[in-house]
Amino acid sequence: MKIFIVEDDENIVELLGDELRQWGYETKAVRDFNDVANEIGRYNPNLVLMDITLPYYNGFYWTQKIRQNSNVPIIFISSHNNQVDMVSAMQFGADDYITKPIDINLTRVKIQAILRRTYEYTMPVDKPVFEGISLDISKAKLLGEGFCIDLTKTELLILEYLFNMRGKIAKREDIMNHCWQGDDFIDDNTLAVNITRLRKKLSNVGYKEFIQTKKGMGYYLVRQI
Numbered sequence: 476m477k478i479f480i481v482e483d484d485e486n487i488v489e490l491l492g493d494e495l496r497q498w499g500y501e502t503k504a505v506r507d508f509n510d511v512a513n514e515i516g517r518y519n520p521n522l523v524l525m526d527i528t529l530p531y532y533n534g535f536y537w538t539q540k541i542r543q544n545s546n547v548p549i550i551f552i553s554s555h556n557n558q559v560d561m562v563s564a565m566q567f568g569a570d571d572y573i574t575k576p577i578d579i580n581l582t583r584v585k586i587q588a589i590l591r592r593t594y595e596y597t598m599p600v601d602k603p604v605f606e607g608i609s610l611d612i613s614k615a616k617l618l619g620e621g622f623c624i625d626l627t628k629t630e631l632l633i634l635e636y637l638f639n640m641r642g643k644i645a646k647r648e649d650i651m652n653h654c655w656q657g658d659d660f661i662d663d664n665t666l667a668v669n670i671t672r673l674r675k676k677l678s679n680v681g682y683k684e685f686i687q688t689k690k691g692m693g694y695y696l697v698r699q700i
Contacts, residue, residue: 499602
């Protein structure tokens with residue numbers, strides 16, 4: 476799946492591009508801000524991320540131009556957080572709206588939801604990668620060079636959260652909420668048992684140190700040496 480980024484802040488372009496590629500998407504950023512619609516037409520993306528404030532013409536203008544020839548899903552990403560701009564974006568043809576500073580996990584969820592709804596495609600939408608290891612969410616498998624690990628539903632959910640954190644520390648309570656959605660009967664020991672099982676599976680294929688513990692906080696992924 477291809478995603479086209481219309482954003483003039485190079486730091487945001489780099490952040491989005493890096494994250495989207497880790498999730499398994501192909502990306503391209505606009506080069507000529509005076510020719511946005513034609514660049515999108517040539518690239519033929521599955522989704523467009525559109526800022527409002529741009530050189531020459533704003534995002535409303537380009538969305539209107541795109542809608543003359545295409546129904547490609549468009550998500551606005553903007554620092555404008557007032558209701559007028561949000562409503563205007565929808566009226567010009569946007570499918571969703573995300574405010575800056577960007578919450579990368581929210582962005583991922585919104586992109587997945589729109590792609591599923593628009594294309595109803597059966598191949599995996601999300602296949603995040605971390606240091607050469609990929610997580611196939613649709614098949615519940617962890618894939619690396621020379622190995623394929625089958626995962627239980629809970630193991631899959633734990634790894635999904637850790638992969639999305641991209642090496643940052645994931646708090647225990649956040650992982651538990653992701654896996655069990657606030658179930659009062661689940662305690663920290665349940666998570667620890669599942670982490671131990673995951674580590675054993677990883678150790679069997681030479682990745683013993685892939686999941687690390689930050690004492691008193693949670694877990695994180697590290698590059699395998």
